[in-house]
Amino acid sequence: MSKILLVEDNPQNMKLATVILRSAGHDVHPAVDAEEAELAMETMMPDLILMDLGLPGKDGYTLTRELKRRPRTAGIPVLAVTSYAMKGDERRALEAGCSGYLSKPINRLELLKVVESLLRSVPAGGMG
Numbered sequence: 001m002s003k004i005l006l007v008e009d010n011p012q013n014m015k016l017a018t019v020i021l022r023s024a025g026h027d028v029h030p031a032v033d034a035e036e037a038e039l040a041m042e043t044m045m046p047d048l049i050l051m052d053l054g055l056p057g058k059d060g061y062t063l064t065r066e067l068k069r070r071p072r073t074a075g076i077p078v079l080a081v082t083s084y085a086m087k088g089d090e091r092r093a094l095e096a097g098c099s100g101y102l103s104k105p106i107n108r109l110e111l112l113k114v115v116e117s118l119l120r121s122v123p124a125g126g127m128g
């Protein structure tokens, strides 16, 4: 079981991703925007962050860049999840510091495959 911070402002996507991740045994912490995500991380350190790039207020690119600048959170892998279908979004997400990229609609098998692969890529005890 891993602790996953799920940053998503769309209630349907939030519900779907939560159900999928919990069905795989993960501990899911929801956050509807950057502010909630940062607040959550004051008291918990996720093993992985699922980041919707399109958020009201501070967007997922900005939040990811900020997390990657802070030593405490820099080592947490961020998986970008976005409905932006425009070319260049994946590159932008990776440049912001995301470790992976998934486009919506969320597909159960695809999501779990990427999540498990990112969780395995984190060295044990390697996160600050």
Ligand code: MN
Pocket (backbone or CB within 6 Å): 008, 009, 010, 052, 053, 054, 055, 056
């Ligand atoms: Mn969104």
